[in-house]
Amino acid sequence: MIAAMVAQNIFFYAIAATMVGAAVVVVTSSNVVRSALALIVVFGGVAAQFVLLAGEFVAVTQVLVYIGAITVLMLFGIMLTRARIGHDPDMTNEHWWVGALTALLLVGVMGYALIDAFGDDALPADRRVVDVNASNTATVSDAVFNQFLIPFEVISVLLLAALVGAIVIARKDR
């Protein structure tokens, strides 16, 4: 049991360090394509954290939607807008220190609030939910199609509207 906890912690910190490093590359790199590729590492790390939190289905969806679709869309966006591939020093504006200040302030406030509020609260060691015989995925699907059926349908309509909207906005003959 304790060995499992230690292993979980080791994996958490290894993945978290990779993610934070890759996220910093995303926001500081002067090469757009490198930013997009570092973003893939962050998304993969987030999926791994979802597995640690016993959200297998969300982890698989994360890989499919983010790594499979959104990153490809981003790369399409980069290619179609003919951003300079390769080194481009003109990617961060001159007021970047305002952003750095805001981010540091935010991380300070949020870190203090989180440590103050949750301290050493432990996660349950066995992160299986509700029904011991069912998998977490089965429980999630039950929740989506019972309790959250109406939000689910609304999301479907939203996706359709976004699809139509994207085509209408981007088409040429107007």
Next chain:
Amino acid sequence: MLNQFLLLGAVLFCIGVYGVIARKNTVLVLMSIELILNAVNINLLAFGAARGDVTGAVFALFIIAVAAAEVGVGLAMVLIIYRNRASVDLDEVDSMKG
């Protein structure tokens, strides 16, 4: 520990906020917004795991769907800005400036 996941989410969120403020290229700003959305998803699943509840996972799924819609519309807007101005530099998109 619950807090290690929440703090990771907070750090990712702040890196995303920095990216949104500091970047000039519109596509890079969209990427930073994705970082922020992912940080929120980590928090949702962490709270879900802490409460032994699947609601967090369900909402994370909804956020992923909304993020996909947002990226689609966002990139369409970036493309139309590029077509009209031959640039995706956010500092040059100022026609609504007073």
